[in-house]
Amino acid sequence: AQTVTQSQPEMSVQEAETVTLSCTYDTSESDYYLFWYKQPPSRQMILVIRQEAYKQQNATENRFSVNFQKAAKSFSLKISDSQLGDAAMYFCAYRRRGGGGADGLTFGKGTHLIIQP
């Protein structure tokens, strides 16, 4: 079974600075997808970014980028120019490729990101 580990229960960063959230995963699969979701206090789950394991290029979405290290099974999220609206829980998630991913995503336990004004 796949497992996803987020080793930082809580992180704090000053507004406008850069912060990196860590995620590692364990899988015997060679092809899969990785995701970062954001959950603000509203409780809504919002997709931040997605990475295909077969692509070497790291995904980016505006101020959000990932550092995907397949051999190390590491998938960190970098948030540049942090804003107050980035304060949220962040979840790393894994979905295997093949079989349509019918069994959904496996989530880490989350990192609570605090933005200091």
Add this chain to the structure above:
Amino acid sequence: NAGVTQTPKFRVLKTGQSMTLLCAQDMNHEYMYWYRQDPGMGLRLIHYSVGEGTTAKGEVPDGYNVSRLKKQNFLLGLESAAPSQTSVYFCASSYQADYSPLHFGNGTRLTVT
């Protein structure tokens, strides 16, 4: 476009009572899921469905039942609620494709006293 809608948003039950959570999606997604979220535990999969009339167990299925009689609806039932089922419940759906992200409802906060 409503996306994924969960009802109710909040509920308080007494131990032993039963209830059903309703999830509806209007995106014509084949796959639907029920997760529970507990502090420090992330989201854990309870049950899922790969199409109308199908259901399967996830990581933490005990104490829950599900049904998918219509493609757009996925029901989660608690037959005899226990305090350990106090949690936030999320429904999600996705296309029949492993690259597809999950689209989530806004969650239901359930308290069992």
